[in-house]
Amino acid sequence: MLSIETHGLSHSYPNSASGLKDIDLAVPQGSIYGFLGPNGAGKSTLLRVLLGLIRRQRGSVSLLGKPFDTQRIAILREVGSLIETPSLYEHLTARENLALLREIYRVPQTWISDTLHLVGLADSADKRVGQFSLGMKQRLGIAIAVLHRPALLILDEPTNGLDPNGTIEMRELLKKLHRERETTILVSSHVLAEMERLITHVGILAGGRLRFQGTLDALRGAEDARCCVTLRTDDDEHAIATIIEEQPNARRHAHGITLPALAHEQMARLNRRLVERGIGVYELGRRERDLEALFMEYIQ
Amino acid sequence: MSDFPAAFRCEWRKTKRSLGLWLVVVGAFFTPAIVTIARLINHAQLPALYAMDSFWSALWKSSWESMAVFFLPMAAILMTGLIGQLEFKNNGWKQVHTLPLGRSTLFFAKLAVILVLMALFLLLFDVGIYLSAIVPWLILHAFAYPQAPLPLDAFSQQTMLYFVDCLPIVAAQYLLSLHFRNFLVPIGTGFMAWVAALAALSWKFGYLVPYAYTLFDYLQGSANARVAAPLIDVHLLAAAYALAFVVGGYVLFIARRQKG
Numbered sequence: 001m002l003s004i005e006t007h008g009l010s011h012s013y014p015n016s017a018s019g020l021k022d023i024d025l026a027v028p029q030g031s032i033y034g035f036l037g038p039n040g041a042g043k044s045t046l047l048r049v050l051l052g053l054i055r056r057q058r059g060s061v062s063l064l065g066k067p068f069d070t071q072r073i074a075i076l077r078e079v080g081s082l083i084e085t086p087s088l089y090e091h092l093t094a095r096e097n098l099a100l101l102r103e104i105y106r107v108p109q110t111w112i113s114d115t116l117h118l119v120g121l122a123d124s125a126d127k128r129v130g131q132f133s134l135g136m137k138q139r140l141g142i143a144i145a146v147l148h149r150p151a152l153l154i155l156d157e158p159t160n161g162l163d164p165n166g167t168i169e170m171r172e173l174l175k176k177l178h179r180e181r182e183t184t185i186l187v188s189s190h191v192l193a194e195m196e197r198l199i200t201h202v203g204i205l206a207g208g209r210l211r212f213q214g215t216l217d218a219l220r221g222a223e224d225a226r227c228c229v230t231l232r233t234d235d236d237e238h239a240i241a242t243i244i245e246e247q248p249n250a251r252r253h254a255h256g257i258t259l260p261a262l263a264h265e266q267m268a269r270l271n272r273r274l275v276e277r278g279i280g281v282y283e284l285g286r287r288e289r290d291l292e293a294l295f296m297e298y299i300q
Numbered sequence: 301m302s303d304f305p306a307a308f309r310c311e312w313r314k315t316k317r318s319l320g321l322w323l324v325v326v327g328a329f330f331t332p333a334i335v336t337i338a339r340l341i342n343h344a345q346l347p348a349l350y351a352m353d354s355f356w357s358a359l360w361k362s363s364w365e366s367m368a369v370f371f372l373p374m375a376a377i378l379m380t381g382l383i384g385q386l387e388f389k390n391n392g393w394k395q396v397h398t399l400p401l402g403r404s405t406l407f408f409a410k411l412a413v414i415l416v417l418m419a420l421f422l423l424l425f426d427v428g429i430y431l432s433a434i435v436p437w438l439i440l441h442a443f444a445y446p447q448a449p450l451p452l453d454a455f456s457q458q459t460m461l462y463f464v465d466c467l468p469i470v471a472a473q474y475l476l477s478l479h480f481r482n483f484l485v486p487i488g489t490g491f492m493a494w495v496a497a498l499a500a501l502s503w504k505f506g507y508l509v510p511y512a513y514t515l516f517d518y519l520q521g522s523a524n525a526r527v528a529a530p531l532i533d534v535h536l537l538a539a540a541y542a543l544a545f546v547v548g549g550y551v552l553f554i555a556r557r558q559k560g
Binding site for chain 1: 303306307309310313314316317318319386387390391392393394395396397398399400401402557558559560
């Protein structure tokens with residue numbers, strides 16, 4: 001089942017060339033879906049459209065299996081969100097900020113303390129939000145989003161402005177929510193390295209279009225076909241002569257030899273042959289490309 | 301609208317420690333506090349004053365002078381702006397619009413809170429007027445408690461009419477506060493409208509200025525005030541303007557393309 005599904009979703013701002021074009025988003029239930037894209041790609045716009053903050057011009061949106069247009073209120077009961085900077089009433093305390101929402105969601109009083117504890121703000125519960133640091137505000141923003149234990153969490157750049165420690169804490173918090181409450185999480189970011197450690201699924205948005213969508217493994221798998229093996233020996237000249245008998249596309253470079261992707265058993269056989277011919281192999285491996293390299297390839 | 305009570309409680313909680321709520325409390329007791337202090341300073345005149353048959357109506361009239369002309373319109377302008385703009389100030393509209401509430405509920409819950417605060421402002425002011433009579437008597441004890449009966453019904457009725465008179469100001473300011481992010485726009489517009497109302501008092505169509513009704517209400521009974529006589533009941537006009545501004549504000553609120 002899909003927690004978020006859009007078909008042909010389009011939106012453009014007046015007097016602007018940028019916008020969303022025919023987005024078919026499919027966020028599986030139980031996933032942590034990372035929504036990647038450069039600044040200005042339309043990530044925030046898409047998330048705002050999903051939440052009904054911006055009126056879309058074309059296409060359909062379904063959240064949690066229900067059409068947004070006709071069941072907006074029922075859907076929003078089960079959705080938590082944090083769009084860019086948190087919405088906090090700075091003259092109120094953290095507890096009072098959550099108490100506002102408790103009125104609407106009608107959740108037990110104890111959930112306020114539980115949520116503050118979850119995000120690590122239990123000790124600052126009765127402090128005015130105006131005195132909070134940026135990191136604390138961001139955590140309170142998450143607390144507001146998860147107070148009613150939503151089935152779906154939509155977060156736009158939740159680690160914005162956080163220091164490295166805060167970023168790690170936020171990532172662990174989201175993982176915990178996903179693990180313990182089985183919350184589906186759609187999270188946008190341009191901090192790619194951070195996302196790689198968090199997400200199960202990925203969507204890449206660039207120029208208002210969805211360039212890739214699938215599991216993180218599928219993204220890496222698609223890249224495997226184009227991945228290459230690198231090799232370094234104590235005698236590259238003889239090594240290339242040996243390799244080229246089986247792998248005509250092998251190339252020798254200043255810092256070793258590269259050849260197209262090989263299966264694990266092929267790599268083992270290649271290593272045996274080189275050693276049998278008296279060539280010392282001191283590096284043999286597949287060159288893994290990180291998410292950033294893949295991402296850059298998709299957006300260019 | 302079945303969620304209206306919850307939405308109202310949510311909006312009410314937001315006023316806690318807010319500048320809007322402080323304005324209501326401090327603004328309501330400001331004139332009575334000045335009256336009290338003035339009486340304590342000029343205590344020699346109090347025995348004769350407290351013995352007058354018209355003690356309460358004279359106190360009522362003098363207290364309402366600054367209130368009707370200045371403090372009530374200003375309170376309506378400032379308090380509506382402060383409460384109406386809480387979301388802009390705290391970056392809160394995007395959160396409010398993702399709550400499981402209808403847009404109408406959101407609009408009317410906040411408006412209801414502002415109206416309750418206005419009513420509270422007037423109620424506290426009336427209490428303040430009473431205290432401005434009682435406190436000098438309690439402190440000085442040099443004269444008798446006013447013998448004239450307190451005309452509670454008449455005062456309540458007049459307070460309710462002043463509440464109706466300020467409704468167009470509240471409704472217009474609410475419309476502006478929800479529509480413009482910049483706090484200066486509603487406040488500046490409100491202030492200019494109040495100045496326009498003052499300037500138009502002696503104009504024969506001055507009663508058509510929607511910010512003028514608290515002024516008209518007070519000055520109509522005054523013999524030496526240069527106020528043109530309205531051709532229509534100003535309270536009815538005030539209610540009609542308020543309704544029109546509320547409808548206009550609601551349409552703009554619903555039709556807003558970007559909601560946060």
